Amino acid sequence: MSRVESKSTHPSGDNRFKLLDRAITKHNATGNALIEVLHAAQGIFGYLENDLLIYIAHKLKLPLSRVYGVATFYHFFRLKPNGKHAFVLCTGTACYVKGAGAIQQKLEHHCNVKFGETTPDKNISLISARCVGSCGLAPVAVLDNAVVGKLTPETALQRVKQWEEKSEEVPS
């Protein structure tokens, strides 16, 4: 067993699979730990692509249908990569009452994509969240992991424009 583990764990030679294997071993490679393993995999790879799901199914000795079923059931798991920046708008009740809808419209209009999508240049993802639990500061958004409260359509747009300018500065 240990001999197998010390070798490269994935034919691609991608070292990230070693991290994933460690997480799987930590949970004794049981099917009960599927959600924990998917969390770990998304943390390591950023999103869950099909090959990764096949790999996990194999490791946990589960049918792929169950792995795919769980990955698609929960909102938190992403099957597609996010853009460089993520604008996660809270659509909870408090934010709704305080006008998150107007922010949503403004950003969708500006970026020309709907919430749940990424701009074609893969720079900005618009994501809607159920409730981030900072209702006292509604309307709230999580911009690249930083919670920003008391937004207006204008300040939200300003933030997005800043991201756009940054990506223009560094031509890829």
Next chain:
Amino acid sequence: MTLEDLNELAEKELERQKNFKNRLLYCSAAGCVSCGSNATRDAFKKSLKEKGLDKEVEVLGTGCMGLCGEGPLVKVGSDDTLYQRVDENAAARIVDEHLLNANKVAENLINPDDPFFASQMKIVLENCGKINAESIEEYIAAGGYQALAKALTEMSQDEVIDEVRKSGLRGRGGAGYPTGLKWGIVRKAKGDQKYVICNADEGDPGAFMDRSVLEGDPHRILEGMALAGYAVGASQGYIYVRAEYPMAIERLKLAIKHAERLGLLGNRIFESQFNFRIDLRIGAGAFVCGEETALIRSIEGRRGRPRPRPPYPSEKGLFGAPTLLNNVETYANIAPIINRGSAWFASIGTPKSTGTKVFALAGKIKNTGLIEVPMGIPLRKIIFDIGGGTPEGTEFKAAQTGGPSGGCIPNDHLDIPVDYESLATVGSIMGSGGMIVMDSESRMVDVAKYFMEFCADESCGKCVPCRVGTKHIYLLLDKISNGKATQDDIALLEELCVMVKETSLCGLGQSAPNPVLSTLRFFRHEYEELLKPALHFEQSEKSR
């Protein structure tokens, strides 16, 4: 670890705290962090160092202090002077004026006699905003783990259950099932292995009570769960917490590690025969997982789909074993009940709804934040005294409790007492504690539509009434709000609501129509104003 060791630890910690002349507490809960409380902390540390006070003043991050809308909040000194909106400049001023010259900084001062604080009563939140959430020693110094020690050394399992039953505590997750009764059933259930689960999957949009408790006083939950484990005979506990709460997850992990190190979790706790471990399970964003059977499935690593009950989880739950499932706030009440006795707890609130309830006040209200009030307090008092009413120039219209499963309570009914039964009489529910205030700008049809969109999206799809019904209710509401509906559509809407309510499998579907039914009951005119005039037969013929 024995009781003597515990007391010694507490004394040592109190001794350590005495070495500092002053304590400076800043709120490090999610709300204040997003207002920049980390920058405030750094400013304090820098300023204290400059003035040479860094050895005399201890700077600590605590849990939620309540008034989330006015953050970052800071508490200074032995009299707990509370400051609001403390930015970096204000931090420097507080050091200069308050700590050096004992003059309070009037600009940022919060009046402690403000009704926001005066009308509250804190049991669940008593440590939140007072102790460092990341230090087990501080929790022990504040009387933590005394209840566990008492139960394990002096009380039998049945005595613990009896105490909880006599306290009259009811489940704080929303349904209000008597906690002691539930514990008794799990205790009596046959099985070598039993489980204790804490439901921290706070899915209601607009609710953040559990998050604040987990972030501000995580050990309280661990202690409550250990007490439950002892009472029902379980040796393993799980906390199912939302992935959306990264800070709560971090603090829980730390708390479990600290408790294990001191032997307050693990084998032979307080040198008794009782072994108890707690593991975290991270949710992945599914509202339906707040339902107990769905939550159990999710812990088992499956799709979170509910199953019919009975058998109830108390008989057949996690991995088929008897399982005790309670909400965060319920567990937070256990240690105080064991410490101070059931009679004390039962004397608070109303005879049928004892104790206190934590609410998350948000929406169109002046003081947004976290409050804890005794059960039975009039709703009006919460909204106008504690909450300060709606902002200038707008008029109160309705208070929404219970999230997508609850209802809207209009002005006429504001004098009802807040307890499980009274809220049900006006078509709402206690829920887990989210309270959203709406003013004259909010259109009630759109509010109902918003909740129905949520429920339709979150329906797991297992049973037809919920999967199809919620979608069609949503489409009808959409038709109404776009002015394309007739009186017949309202009749259809009502019929559909009753059908979904009565035939759905789990709580999600059974309560999904509540926001529609309650807005129809109190704000029917708003629906009718949006109807298009009914066409007479001749007119409709002509228009062809």
